Amino acid sequence: MDGNPLGAPLNLPSLTRRSQIAATLRDAIFGGQLAPGTPLIETKLAQHFGVSRGPLREAIRELSEEGLLLNKPYVGTYVVEVSEKTLTEAYELRRVLERHAFEAIWDQRDAGFKRELRLRHGRLLDAVDSGDMAAEIGEGMNFHRFPYEFSRNALLLEMWEFLSQKIRLGFTLYQKSVDEPKSARNAHNKYVKCALGDDLDAMRAEIDVHIEAGLKSVLGYLQKRR
DSSP states (O other), rough: OOOOTTTTTOOOOOOOOOOOOOHHHHHHHHTTSSOOOOOOOOHHHHHHHHOOOOOOOOHHHHHHHSSEEEETTTTTTEEEOOOOHHHHHHHHHHHHHHHHHHHGGGGGGGGHHHHHHHHHHHHHHHHHTTOOOOHHHHHHHHHHHHHHOOOOOOOHHHHHHHHHHHHHHHHHHHHHHHHHHHHHHHHHHHHHHHHHHSSSHHHHHHHHHHHHHHHHHHHHHHHHHO
């Protein structure tokens, strides 16, 4: 926690302390300010947020349940490490889910679907151009979430939400491995074209290519860190 990566100390209203602490920590993890393996020191965090240990521990428990924090008995709480095995499994499950989502919605795609997909794609590109990594990750997740939303399959969306935490950590690493915004732009242009097209097999193939490329970049970055 040296260097205070969370910014200036906060004074939070009592009714929102737990949720705001959790949101701030979550954004710091996904934005890369709290890297995998970073220890969370309760005394420093309590001072930073201006709260007692109670709401802080509730927020930490919430993020632990989401799989973002790991408590090591007699050692402390850390931002979860992202292993090659975990990311490979997460991306492979995402491949299955995303294929299923598009198969489920393929014949239901209408003008509203196409308009919303283009809108989310535009927001993603704007975030890429802004250079704001946290915004780019957020808009990337929002973009890829849409087919699950559109399916109106509550269980499918719930599975995506569960999986998305690991994927989002992968996105954080992926953004660190990208040399130019152009790479992120090109990664989605063909994806959108296929998603708006008439060839379901082409969409399935593009999902495979898109996910394989993302996983390759993330694993490449992890290997460089060794």
